[in-house]
Amino acid sequence: MIEIKGLSKSFGKKTVVEDVTLKIQAKAITSFIGPNGAGKSTLLSMVSRLLDADTGEVLLDQSDVKKMKSDSFAKRVAILKQTNHLNIRLSVRDLVSFGRYPYSKGRLNEEDHKFVDQALEYMNLTDMQDKFLDELSGGQKQRAFISMVIAQDTDYILLDEPLNNLDMKHSVQIMKILRKLVDELGKTVVIVLHDINFASVYSDRIVALKNGRLVKDGPTHEIINSTALREVYDMDIPVQVQDGCRICVYFNSHN
Amino acid sequence: MRKNSTKLIILAVIAIICMLLFAFYNIQGGFSYAFPKRLERLFAMVITGTAIAYATVAFQTVTHNRLLTPSVMGIDSMYEIVQTIIYFALGSSSIFVVSRYLNFGVSIIAMVLFALILYRFLFRADKHPIFLLLLAGMIIGTLLGSLVTFMQVIIDPVEYESLQARLFASFMNVKTELLFISAGIVILAFLYGTRILHKLDVMSLGRDNAINLGINYDKMVLRILILSSILIAVATALVGPITFLGLIVSNLAYQYFATYKHWVLIVGASLISIIALVGGQFLVLHVFHLTTTISVIINFIGGLYFIYLLLKESRKAG
Numbered sequence: 001m002i003e004i005k006g007l008s009k010s011f012g013k014k015t016v017v018e019d020v021t022l023k024i025q026a027k028a029i030t031s032f033i034g035p036n037g038a039g040k041s042t043l044l045s046m047v048s049r050l051l052d053a054d055t056g057e058v059l060l061d062q063s064d065v066k067k068m069k070s071d072s073f074a075k076r077v078a079i080l081k082q083t084n085h086l087n088i089r090l091s092v093r094d095l096v097s098f099g100r101y102p103y104s105k106g107r108l109n110e111e112d113h114k115f116v117d118q119a120l121e122y123m124n125l126t127d128m129q130d131k132f133l134d135e136l137s138g139g140q141k142q143r144a145f146i147s148m149v150i151a152q153d154t155d156y157i158l159l160d161e162p163l164n165n166l167d168m169k170h171s172v173q174i175m176k177i178l179r180k181l182v183d184e185l186g187k188t189v190v191i192v193l194h195d196i197n198f199a200s201v202y203s204d205r206i207v208a209l210k211n212g213r214l215v216k217d218g219p220t221h222e223i224i225n226s227t228a229l230r231e232v233y234d235m236d237i238p239v240q241v242q243d244g245c246r247i248c249v250y251f252n253s254h255n
Numbered sequence: 256m257r258k259n260s261t262k263l264i265i266l267a268v269i270a271i272i273c274m275l276l277f278a279f280y281n282i283q284g285g286f287s288y289a290f291p292k293r294l295e296r297l298f299a300m301v302i303t304g305t306a307i308a309y310a311t312v313a314f315q316t317v318t319h320n321r322l323l324t325p326s327v328m329g330i331d332s333m334y335e336i337v338q339t340i341i342y343f344a345l346g347s348s349s350i351f352v353v354s355r356y357l358n359f360g361v362s363i364i365a366m367v368l369f370a371l372i373l374y375r376f377l378f379r380a381d382k383h384p385i386f387l388l389l390l391a392g393m394i395i396g397t398l399l400g401s402l403v404t405f406m407q408v409i410i411d412p413v414e415y416e417s418l419q420a421r422l423f424a425s426f427m428n429v430k431t432e433l434l435f436i437s438a439g440i441v442i443l444a445f446l447y448g449t450r451i452l453h454k455l456d457v458m459s460l461g462r463d464n465a466i467n468l469g470i471n472y473d474k475m476v477l478r479i480l481i482l483s484s485i486l487i488a489v490a491t492a493l494v495g496p497i498t499f500l501g502l503i504v505s506n507l508a509y510q511y512f513a514t515y516k517h518w519v520l521i522v523g524a525s526l527i528s529i530i531a532l533v534g535g536q537f538l539v540l541h542v543f544h545l546t547t548t549i550s551v552i553i554n555f556i557g558g559l560y561f562i563y564l565l566l567k568e569s570r571k572a573g
Contacts, residue, residue, distance in 0.1 A: 048466075048467070050462075070466070070470065072469075073469065079463070079466075080467070085461075087321070089514075090515055098460060098464075101468040101469065102468055102469040106452075106456060106457075152467075
């Protein structure tokens with residue numbers, strides 16, 4: 001289990017994350033939501049040690065993340081950020097093979113190749129594994145990066161806005177795959193989302209942030225309702241139930 | 256497309272032909288005198304070539320920038336400054352000039368220190384566009400260059416002659432006594448350098464992805480920057496500044512090999528580097544009959560190539 005204790009971060013005079021404490025439930029999808037500048041991505045970066053926290057600590061199964069060896073951490077927690085511009089030419093398979101680096105240190109064995117094959121299969125990329133990344137569309141590229149993270153075979157997968165720049169079809173595809181990762185493989189997924197309806201339909205738990213502070217943390221149905229959302233977004237968000245899904249209809253809302 | 260291993264073999268064959276030509280072509284004035292001299296120069300060129308190739312490729316990977324090299328950022332000018340200051344302040348008969356070891360040591364320490372200070376600036380500025388960094392590098396370079404010129408015009412003309420000889424890269428008067436210590440440092444650096452080739456592959460995916468895959472990124476960046484400045488400093492102190500060599504060979508290697516694998520890129524860049532140095536020196540000796548020096552040729556071709564790369568990049572950006 002990942003525990004976040006009193007995490008804070010400032011850039012210059014601006015406090016971006018302030019004293020956030022929460023537990024991330026294992027084998028579930030947890031979505032971080034909140035307005036722009038709420039500190040969602042910063043929080044995720046600190047959990048995944050891309051960024052050092054000013055104060056507070058992150059515990060992975062009771063041990064301090066900062067004190068863990070970086071390659072053993074890489075076998076347990078994977079992080080994928082939203083911007084992945086590469087200036088090197090890689091095929092899809094090359095990229096996914098990088099996911100095995102924590103285990104193979106660059107020399108892939110039989111088992112590593114098997115994991116790579118499986119990860120490609122999982123993201124429906126087997127047919128295009130020899131294509132170069134710069135030949136792919138945004139959605140395919142995103143799938144290739146997620147496939148790398150799957151090949152990494154970690155218990156925890158953290159994703160920073162994986163739906164950014166994707167159309168509806170690809171967004172749904174990716175969310176379904178994340179669901180499968182949790183339901184079939186028992187992974188724990190933490191994800192920063194902008195689209196509140198994707199958060200509502202696909203996640204088990206929701207963590208809402210505002211101005212760097214934690215405002216809500218609970219099962220999805222407790223957060224996706226007008227009163228709670230008003231607190232997070234400062235706007236009236238009517239929630240309608242459609243086929244068992246709670247959908248926020250905020251497009252015509254009065255502030 | 257040819258396979259990369261075939262390409263490497265082709266380059267290796269060309270490099271060996273260049274070396275054989277250089278060692279045996281038109282040997283005059285007694286084999287037993289000329290041959291060891293030629294071998295010495297050859298040895299110096301191989302050390303310099305591989306050191307510059309490794310340093311440049313590794314540097315460009317950690318800075319994610321294929322136009323910057325330690326030399327373009329001004330390590331070379333630091334060498335000129337150190338030498339000029341020594342001549343200016345102490346004169347050509349001082350111990351710092353006469354003792355090659357002392358001069359070598361002082362130059363290397365100054366260059367590595369300068370590089371580290373520069374990198375601090377570079378890292379703080381890593382959010383800024385590349386042109387700002389290049390501009391900053393050029394401005395610092397120009398400032399230091401003017402200082403050097405200023406000192407050079409007021410020192411004694413005889414001293415100036417002797418200083419000038421040091422500031423041009425030359426394989427004709429390789430400092431033999433420095434050859435082995437340089438080789439020792441370069442080999443030590445490569446012992447570490449070859450162990451981190453896979454790490455360099457991962458680091459070319461960018462900071463976030465590299466950390467995700469378990470690389471201790473910031474520590475590795477610092478180590479690699481120190482490693483590449485040591486290599487460049489040794490090469491420069493051994494033969495003098497060859498500013499654009501690293502830039503040419505690294506970019507030719509990227510173009511020719513089109514791979515992310517650093518062992519291919521670095522071996523390839525080293526071979527190209529050896530071909531450029533040995534082949535170039537061969538031309539200087541037997542075609543230009545010493546009317547020019549290798550650093551002039553390489554800086555001329557390299558400068559043109561640099562402009563070409565800049566134009567290509569800016570067109571891509573626009």
